[in-house]
Amino acid sequence: MKKIFSYTEGLTRRPTHYCPGCTHGVIHRLVGEVVEELGLRGRTVGIAPVGCSVLAYEYFNCDMFEASHGRAPAVATGAKRTRPNLIVFTYQGDGDLASIGMAEIVHAANRGEKFTTIFVNNAIYGMTGGQMAPTTMPGQHSTTSPGGRNCDEAGYPIRVAELLSTLTTPAYIERVAVHTPAHTIRAKEAIRKAFELQAEGRCYTFIEVLSTCPTNWGLSPRESEKWLENVMMPYYTLGVKKRPEDFDGGIFHGKH
Amino acid sequence: MAKVLMKGNEAIGEAAIRAGCVHFFGYPITPQSEVPEYLAKRLPEVGGRFVQAESEVAASNMIYGAAGVGMRVLTTSSSPGISLMAEALSYIAACELPVVLVNIMRAGPGLGGILPSQGDYLQATKGTAHGDFDLIVLAPDSVQEAVRLVISAFELAEKYRNPVMVIGDGMIGQMMEPVEFPDEVKGPPLDPGDWALTGCAGREKRIINSLYLDPDFADRHNRKLKAKFERIREAEQRWEAYNCDGPCDLLVVSFGMMSRICKTAIEELKAEGFKIGLFRPITLKPYPYEALRKAADKAKRIISIEMNMGQMIEDVKLAALGTKPIDFFGMAGGLVPSPDDVVAALRDSLKKAGAGGKAR
Amino acid sequence: MPKIQIMMERCKGCERCNDACPQGIVKMSKDLNAKGYNYASVVEPSRCIGCRLCAISCPDVAIEVFIEGAQYEFFAY
Numbered sequence: 003m004k005k006i007f008s009y010t011e012g013l014t015r016r017p018t019h020y021c022p023g024c025t026h027g028v029i030h031r032l033v034g035e036v037v038e039e040l041g042l043r044g045r046t047v048g049i050a051p052v053g054c055s056v057l058a059y060e061y062f063n064c065d066m067f068e069a070s071h072g073r074a075p076a077v078a079t080g081a082k083r084t085r086p087n088l089i090v091f092t093y094q095g096d097g098d099l100a101s102i103g104m105a106e107i108v109h110a111a112n113r114g115e116k117f118t119t120i121f122v123n124n125a126i127y128g129m130t131g132g133q134m135a136p137t138t139m140p141g142q143h144s145t146t147s148p149g150g151r152n153c154d155e156a157g158y159p160i161r162v163a164e165l166l167s168t169l170t171t172p173a174y175i176e177r178v179a180v181h182t183p184a185h186t187i188r189a190k191e192a193i194r195k196a197f198e199l200q201a202e203g204r205c206y207t208f209i210e211v212l213s214t215c216p217t218n219w220g221l222s223p224r225e226s227e228k229w230l231e232n233v234m235m236p237y238y239t240l241g242v243k244k245r246p247e248d249f250d251g252g253i254f255h256g257k258h
Numbered sequence: 259m260a261k262v263l264m265k266g267n268e269a270i271g272e273a274a275i276r277a278g279c280v281h282f283f284g285y286p287i288t289p290q291s292e293v294p295e296y297l298a299k300r301l302p303e304v305g306g307r308f309v310q311a312e313s314e315v316a317a318s319n320m321i322y323g324a325a326g327v328g329m330r331v332l333t334t335s336s337s338p339g340i341s342l343m344a345e346a347l348s349y350i351a352a353c354e355l356p357v358v359l360v361n362i363m364r365a366g367p368g369l370g371g372i373l374p375s376q377g378d379y380l381q382a383t384k385g386t387a388h389g390d391f392d393l394i395v396l397a398p399d400s401v402q403e404a405v406r407l408v409i410s411a412f413e414l415a416e417k418y419r420n421p422v423m424v425i426g427d428g429m430i431g432q433m434m435e436p437v438e439f440p441d442e443v444k445g446p447p448l449d450p451g452d453w454a455l456t457g458c459a460g461r462e463k464r465i466i467n468s469l470y471l472d473p474d475f476a477d478r479h480n481r482k483l484k485a486k487f488e489r490i491r492e493a494e495q496r497w498e499a500y501n502c503d504g505p506c507d508l509l510v511v512s513f514g515m516m517s518r519i520c521k522t523a524i525e526e527l528k529a530e531g532f533k534i535g536l537f538r539p540i541t542l543k544p545y546p547y548e549a550l551r552k553a554a555d556k557a558k559r560i561i562s563i564e565m566n567m568g569q570m571i572e573d574v575k576l577a578a579l580g581t582k583p584i585d586f587f588g589m590a591g592g593l594v595p596s597p598d599d600v601v602a603a604l605r606d607s608l609k610k611a612g613a614g615g616k617a618r
Numbered sequence: 619m620p621k622i623q624i625m626m627e628r629c630k631g632c633e634r635c636n637d638a639c640p641q642g643i644v645k646m647s648k649d650l651n652a653k654g655y656n657y658a659s660v661v662e663p664s665r666c667i668g669c670r671l672c673a674i675s676c677p678d679v680a681i682e683v684f685i686e687g688a689q690y691e692f693f694a695y
Contacts, residue, residue, distance in 0.1 A: 003621070007673040007683035007695075014463075018678060022655065023632035027677025044459025047327065050467075059465045065455035067326055068467035070345055073319035076311065080323025080331070081455070083307045084281045088327065088457055106319075109312035183638045183671040187695055216632075223632045 012038035014063045023223025025213045026054060026122060028180045030061050032190045033093065033120055036197050037064065046089040047081055049074040051098035054128035058093050072103025075110035078117040089200055090117035097127040100136040100160050107166070111206050114171040118196045118207040121162060124215040125234060132218035136160045139233055144218070159237065163210040167244040170251060172205040175244040179212040179235065181227040205246040212238055261436040266401045266426070267292035269437050270334065270360055271300060273408035278443045279330040279358070280306025283320035285313060285339060288372040289428040290362035293334040314339035318346030318359075325355040326466045328454025330412060330447070334360040336428075337370065337378050344387035347421055351391035351483070352468035356415035356448065358408065360424045362431035365592035373592025374428030376514060379569035382425050383543040390480050392487040394422040394494065395543040397513045401435035407540070409440070416448055418490055425542065427565055429515045429594070491544040501528070502535035502553045507613035508604060509557035509582075510536045511550065511574045516565050516595070523600035531615040532608055542570070550577035559611035561585040563600060565593075583610070620668025620685040624658050628680035631655035635672035635681060641665045644672055670695060 009015070012034025020026045037043050043064050050058035052071035059066035069077040074092035082090040099107050099121050107119065126144055127133040134147040137159050141150035151159075163177040174196060178189035189211060196207035212234055214226035221229055264272070271293045274282070280301055284294040294310060301308040311317035317333050324331035335343065340361045350357055363378050365371035382395045394414050398404035404426055411422040450456050455464055470476035500521060502509070512520045517538040524534045537553045539546050554560055560582050562571040568586045575584060587603035589595050595603075608615070622644075624635075629651060635644045635658050643665050646656040658680070660666065669692050673681040 003684040003686060004689075005682060005684050006668065006689055007670045007681070009679050009682060013679060017628050020677065022630035023634060023677065025677055027679070028675070031677075031679050045457035047455045047457065049323075056469060059467050063458075063463055065458050065463055066465050066467070067323065067455065068465070068469055069322075070319065070349055073315065073322075073346070076316040076319035077323035077326070079309060079311075079316075080283060080320035080325075081327045082323075083309055083320075084324040084329040084331065085327045085456070088455075105312050106316055109316065113309075183674045186674050187693060190695065223634060224637060227637075 010035040010038050012036070012043060012063055013061055016060050018061055019057055020054065021217045023214065023216045023226065025180045028186055029120065029122055029211050029213060030058065032186070032193050033091070034062060036190065036194045037089070040194065040197055040201065042089045042197060042201060045087060046091070049077050049090070049092045051092070051094040053095035053098045055093055055095055055122065056129065072098050072101070073106055074098065075103065075106040075115070075119065079110055079113070079115050082115060082117045086116070089197065091120060092117065093120045094122065095128065096121070096123045096125065096135045096137040100162050107162070111166045111173055111208060112169050112171050114173065114206050116200060116203055116206065118200045119209070120193065121208065121210045122213045123162070123210055123238065124213040125159070126215050126218045128215050128218055139237065161238060163208065163243045166208055172246040172249040173244055174199050174205060174207045174246055176242045177210040177212070177238060177240050179230065179240060181212070181214060181230045199246070261438050263434050264401065264437050265292055265432065265434045266404055267362065267431040268296040269401050269405050270408050270431070271296040272439060273405040274332045274358070275300060275304055276439050276443060277330070277409040277412040278447060279332050279412055280304050281324050281329055281331045282306070282333065283309045283311050283317045283324065283331065284333050284335065285311050285317050287336045287339045289364055289374070289431050290334050290336045290360070292431070293360065314342035315346070318343035321357045322346050322350050322355065325350065325357045326353070326455055328448055328450030328456055332358050332360070334362065336362050336364045337366050340378060340381065347393065348387035348389050348391060349468050350421045351393070352389065353466050354419040355421070355466070356419050357421045358411045358415050358424065359421065360408070363425065363427045365590065371592040372428070374515065374565065374594060375590060375592055376427050376516060376565040377569070377590060378425065379542065379564070379566060382423055383545065391483055393543060394418070394420060394490060395541065396422065396424045397540060397542050398424065398426055398430055399514050399518050399538065401430065401433065402437045404430055405437055405439060414494060418486060420486065420490070427515050494541060495544050495546045495549065496540040497546040497549050498538040498540060499549070499553055500536040500538065502537060502556065505556045506533040506535045507558050507611050508532070508534045508607050509553055509560045510534060510563055510604070511560060511570065512536065512563040513539050513542060513570065516563055519595060519597055520563055520600055522597040523604055526597065526601055527604055527615070532613060534604060545573045547573070547577040550574065554578045554582050557582060558613065559583050559585065559607055561587060561603065561607045563595070563603065564588045566590050585610070619664060620666045620683065620689070621663055622660060622666060622672060623682045623684065624660070625680045626651050626657045628678045629655055629657035630678055631657060632677065634675040634677065638671040638675035640669060640671065641667060
């Protein structure tokens with residue numbers, strides 16, 4: 003019997019603490035598989051955020067930091083700049099990256115730091131029990147938007163992939179999802195491309211992954227996937243938002 | 259190596275390079291910006307990395323990343339910037355990482371002023387950030403000593419795998435003084451030992467983390483950190499006792515630039531026959547309590563002279579434990595007491611001490 | 619004939635594999651694992667086509683897939 007799908011060496015054997023049906027686990031597996039399949043694990047350093055995936059340092063089978071809330075891109079900058087041969091990635095949730103850590107992610111991308119960010123967007127704060135996040139949808143209920151997100155007061159959800167794509171500095175930015183097998187397969191391709199670009203030392207790479215949060219959305223895993231598809235995806239459109247070859251620094255070289 | 263006339267901030271940058279540190283992450287803030295400016299030019303010459311971060315919050319987490327992968331690293335800032343670095347310092351201490359940071363103090367609180375002050379003493383030695391942890395804090399009184407202490411800061415940081423702060427008031431950073439540097443880079447490169455994240459090829463993966471969900475482990479870890487600081491306390495206390503050999507009318511306790519101004523005042527009054535000693539702590543942490551107590555025992559009265567509203571005086575009281583009356587003289591807001599200001603304050607204390615100098 | 623192996627103790631009963639299986643042969647067992655979840659199990663092993671979609675959907679890396687001889691390559695993964 004030939005094994006055609008096996009437990010990846012990219013992850014430790016430790017069972018995760020994630021809730022049933024939470025797709026953090028799928029995203030972890032994709033990153034672990036890619037790092038292992040590209041033969042990078044031996045020189046990879048991952049950086050866990052504060053949030054549901056804080057314990058990622060137990061799950062990825064490579065050297066791991068745990069960073070303070072929102073600061074993983076700065077930790078990654080320190081690591082990658084001083085040991086450029088390392089493959090460095092930050093794994094961050096939407097509270098960590100899009101709220102407290104917004105300055106860090108914008109400036110890391112703008113400096114063109116050569117690491118990879120896996121940004122898990124599940125439109126809520128998970129670990130702390132379901133508060134509103136910058137990515138929470140209009141009208142979406144959370145423990146701090148009990149009547150549903152009121153955009154007149156809390157503003158509209160932030161589309162980080164698009165936001166970072168407006169920066170001139172070259173980067174590879176794509177948004178994917180993992181709520182169906184087909185989407186998961188395409189998500190892995192995007193994550194592989196990101197790590198390949200990093201291995202080439204080409205540019206900053208950023209993959210935003212739409213993810214479910216059954217517990218704090220108050221839905222079953224199956225309903226969560228439907229909600230993600232029907233409510234999140236029309237707003238957080240999938241696809242490549244920026245490629246390094248799109249770089250247009252022409253204005254600086256007298257071309258405009 | 260010949261003496262060169264150099265601005266304190268630049269000397270601090272060069273000292274780091276001579277200590278084998280070629281990576282810097284920092285942010286502009288007066289009165290320390292010449293350090294990043296100097297290193298932005300110098301580090302590429304020595305194959306190092308210079309990054310201007312988007313904030314001190316980011317800079318402090320960048321040094322966490324650099325130290326975590328086993329590289330020598332420096333950051334410098336001034337008072338408000340150090341406040342922004344607090345959280346990361348707690349993480350760095352908890353994860354036992356060797357980093358050196360320099361605080362060139364400016365007047366506070368709030369945005370404060372850009373003139374020199376010693377208003378961050380308690381922040382550095384007592385209340386740096388959340389949780390039980392201890393910085394090693396070194397306070398130079400000259401540009402030359404700043405160079406020496408920056409170099410030993412790297413040695414201490416690596417010896418104990420602990421953050422070390424070199425703290426000086428604005429003048430230490432801004433004034434120019436002749437200074438000498440060691441020729442060659444001191445010591446071997448940082449040994450990543452069995453803790454640094456250098457990639458798990460050929461070994462078990464490593465984790466640098468300060469999340470402790472298990473309280474038993476957390477308690478043991480806190481005790482381990484405290485035991486480490488006890489070793490530091492026993493081995494690394496440094497001070498200067500000036501004119502403190504015999505009994506004296508008054509013992510002045512002062513650190514950094516302020517203590518040099520006190521020496522001038524003491525010399526002046528010495529000529530009038532007054533016996534005044536000066537105790538200068540060089541390690542603000544671990545504070546030299548025992549040594550200060552010995553000096554205090556020989557004095558009728560003590561006065562703590564600082565460029566703040568009275569912070570180190572708390573440690574002076576701890577050292578004396580009520581055995582001697584303690585006065586305080588200080589200026590804040592960026593004012594620097596002149597020798598005459600100090601002489602006047604010393605005369606008050608001498609009067610209270612009932613000390614009569616030679617008839618004038 | 620292809621087959622999947624479910625690490626029963628890792629399963630959290632989220633049913634994603636159930637939804638993903640084109641053959642509809644992965645169901646939740648009546649029994650509970652140590653964590654108290656109705657874990658996934660294969661009801662008609664003979665109809666498994668080794669497409670790996672269950673394993674791809676599993677958030678807990680609880681499924682491995684085996685085949686006998688050549689496998690019809692549905693997609694690269």
